Amino acid sequence: MNPENEVKPSTKKRIAVIPGDGIGKEVIPQAVGVMRATGAALEFTEFDWGADRYLRDGTTVPPDGFTMLARDFDAILVGAFGDPRVKTNIHAKEILLGMRFQMDLYANVRPVRLLDAGLCPLKNVEPKDVDFVVLRENTEGVYTDAGGVFKQGTPDEIAMQEDLNTRKGVERIIHYAFEYCRAHRKLDGSPRSKVLMCDKSNAMTHAGGLWQRVFKEVSAGFSEITTQHMYVDALCLQMVRDPRQFDVVVTNNMFGDIITDLAAALQGGLGMAASGNIHPGRTSMFEPVHGSAPPIAGKNLANPFGAILTAAMMLRHLKFTREPDQIEAAVLEAVRLNKTTQDANGTLGTREAGQWVAEHVMI
Ligand code: ATP
Secondary structure (H helix, E strand, C coil), X not given: CCHHHCCCCCCCEEXXXXXXXXXXXXXXXXXXXXXXXXXXXXXXXXXXXXXXXXXXXXXXXXXXXXHHHHHHCCXXXXXXXXXXXXXXXXXXXHHHHHHHHHCCCCEEEEEEECCCHHHCCCCCCCXXXXXXXXXXXXXXXXXXXXXXXXXXXXXXXXXXXXXXXXXXXXXXXXXXXXXXXHHCECCCCCECCEEEEEECCCCCHHHHHHHHHHHHHHHCCCCCCEEXXXXXXXXHHHHHHCHHHCCEEEECHHHHHHHHHHHHHHCXXXXXXXXXXXXXXXXXEEEECCCCCHHHCCCCCCCCHHHHHHHHHHXXXXXXXXXXXXXXXXXXXXXXXXXXXXXXXXXXXXXXXXXXXXXHCCC
């Protein structure tokens, strides 16, 4: 039997927790604390995958690690990977990219929502003006690391980095975007209605051509949804000029990575941004958008709200309804009352901000 199809006997949803490195080890306990405070029927199992383990015994992912996660858990909550002591970053690559690629978590869902006007660096922008989602293809593109280096270290050195795009891969993420648009509403309750595909098909004609053709084909099955196209450079400009125009954005792995850092700035910085790595029907993985942030790690400075909002997203994916609403309401209240870390205009530490949300989650 395919392990992903096995019946999972526990009535509680089983969550694998992998805090990882740096601030991941600080923000994830806060996210778990908040989930516990909701009283949701959850069972947590923590794994020590990360730089410390790698430096101790050379393990990045234990044998059959990904099979075990898919078989034994309903969802995975991840912190961040990256540690200055591991110069090659091999553990981060094998754990994080390994999970995305080998578990085939092809849809990286990154909601971009402004909780409070004071968090946005743009003038005259209110929360209702920043409420879109970026769907990033998560298993292909340049991140497959296909290519090579020839004549390394000589003046004739050649480096090639291939951009891998399969019809299946492009089709399923674009299809996911249209389905997402159909199934989700904006924060104000109005329906989502537009899917924008972002590429660089004027310069990258082969891959861009495939994305263009597939976008047109898939959109034909969703006649009620408006379609739009933008080159990635124009999209960056428009995102800063007028974020109101975006609803559902679908793009490739690299462009999705880059534009969601920009998008994170619109919602108050990397510390506020949540994400999910999803394959519908399979065990999926949820992680804050930020990395391990070595400069602030271990100082109780990291904003835990990206991780806490990620936990809410995971619970919603697992079909909890009350708990994710409660978590999001408590974070919103914390932001309004400045019960936040310094990056979000507050004075609290990571632990104190997390505890504040945990204490207010049931009120
Ligand atoms: P990666 O490549 O691993 O995604 P990155 O290069 O995008 O990482 P991050 O580690 O995410 O970088 O962080 C960059 C900077 O953003 C940090 O050094 C920190 O100043 C800020 N930052 C990121 N996350 C947070 C957070 N949760 N709270 C406060 N500041 C943060």
